[in-house]
Amino acid sequence: MTQRIVFLDRDSVIANVRKPSFAHEWTEYPATRADQVVQRLRDMGATIAITNKVPLSAGDLAQLPDLKMIAVAATGSNMIDLAAATQRGIVVSNIRNYAVHTLPEHTFALILALRRQLVAYRADIEAGLWQKSQSFCLFGHPIADLAGSRLGLFGYGALGKATAQIARAFGMEVIVHTRSPLPDAAADGVREASFDDVLETSDVVSLHLPLTDKTRNMISAKELIRMKRNALLINTARGGLVDEVALADALRAGVIAGAGFDVLTTEPPPPDHVLLNLRLPNFILTPHTAWASAQAMQTLADQLIDNIEAWAAGAPRNVVTP
Template sequence: MSETIVFLDHETLGPEVTMRRPSFSHGWEVHGKTTADQVLERAREASILIVNKVPLREPVLDQLPNLKFVAVAATGTDNVDLAACRRRGIPVSNVQAYAVHTVPEHTFSLILALRRSLMAYRESVASGAWQRAAQFTLLDHPIRDLHGSTLGIVGEGAIGQAVAALGRAFGMQVLFSAHKGSTGMGPLYTPFEEVLERSDVLTLHCPLTPQTRDLLGAAEFSRMRRRPIVVNTARGGLIVEADLVQALESGQIAGAAVDAVSVEPPPPDHPFMRLAKRPDFILTPHVGWASREARQEVADQVTACIEAFVAGQPRNLVT
């Protein structure tokens, strides 16, 4: 029996990525973008759905009687109602370990840019401040080494571990945070509150779950004694965004870099947009994952997951 495969948001992989079609008999339907109100119409006949960020919620799943498998073209699966899929016997797979180079590299690009005030110095050069200084150097903005500083990491998976390796290469002391509110995780972990207090750079690499939503808010920012740089290249919902703005504007933190927002793209009145021109704030459009090499790996893994499912040997299952 031929499978009907529908990819709802292929444009998220970019035009230069080639997606190999599965080797078995199948129908193939690709949509560049799909809005929430288009999902049902486009997915109605699908036995296999591919999604990246398109939401699959229970009311829609209720109306997809042919659906047998969901392949998520990402590691995060918070856009899919996993419990509803589980109740219906619909396996869901994701892609894994594809971003172990691209996200850490993007993370350290942001850390270095803030730690060395690169955005501020670029603006100073463009505005003529270097010429007005009339000397070989310009020292208008803070410059700090990473060597000897403390890197706090929330999230101990493959990406968190890769970020730790880069931190150690820079000569940083690395602290892996215990889960917020948890005790007894062992000597490899530092209590969450202590990581907040000791870090010069705090970076988030954990999934968005009910337990991690709003992980950082006003109470947590108030404990950041060393005025760290805060970096989030994971999920927008991990941070109370208005509280981050307040922490930066009040000087509780020295800088912030964000690659994921709770609403993407953020609307013009989003609190982050009023920070967009500050030299101590960097907002990138969810591209930390998106090196060409990583996106090709995503496409390759999606096809492999679909073929494994049809062969009766599913892989990368999350439910």
């Protein structure tokens, strides 16, 4: 049987995407709006849909009787109605562990920039303050070492574990809160801790969790006020884990020392987004690029086709269920 494959947002993956080894017809679109999904898949009689961020709702799936597989070109699958897909016998596979270098490195780029006050000092230089200094150096923003400080991780999957490895290389103590037991915690050089312990005692709190009903707004105003005044909050995981209005208020009020975010609840953000317009030297926002090194994208592209070929061979892998 010839499979009919439609890639709904090909421009979201900047890599060489090889074609599957089995008989197929391939159609790709640079991008697809939500209101175009059904027509594009139905017109092609798609049996396999590839999507990175294009949503597939229960209503969409009900109009696509030929669809048998959804290959998600990302780890997050919250834009797919998984219950509806399962009910219709549609296999959903995602990408896993492809960003184990790029995302932890980005996490530490944010941490280092904030702890070393790079944004603040660059602004000072652009304002001519160093040039007018009476000393050979310019003070004004407190700098703190990572060595000897505590990193608190929420989540300890592949990305959390890789982040912990970098932290230990910097001489940081690492504590972890996760729903699953950590039998290898001692061997990894980390310590299990309660939610409260991570929140209240960490110098840097980094999020490495999926967005679910249980994790949505897990960090809100009442959690931020419990963090250390000199603490940083890093989110390279999912928008929606943090109450963004509460974070903006906390940063303006000096409740925490700073924050580095790579994700927002709405992406792309509207022009009036509260964090998009937060012009503070202790806040860094990057446009969901922590995952996007050239090496990571190619790994993702290769795994994407591996998943499709595995499904076609009758042995689906990386299956996501409700």
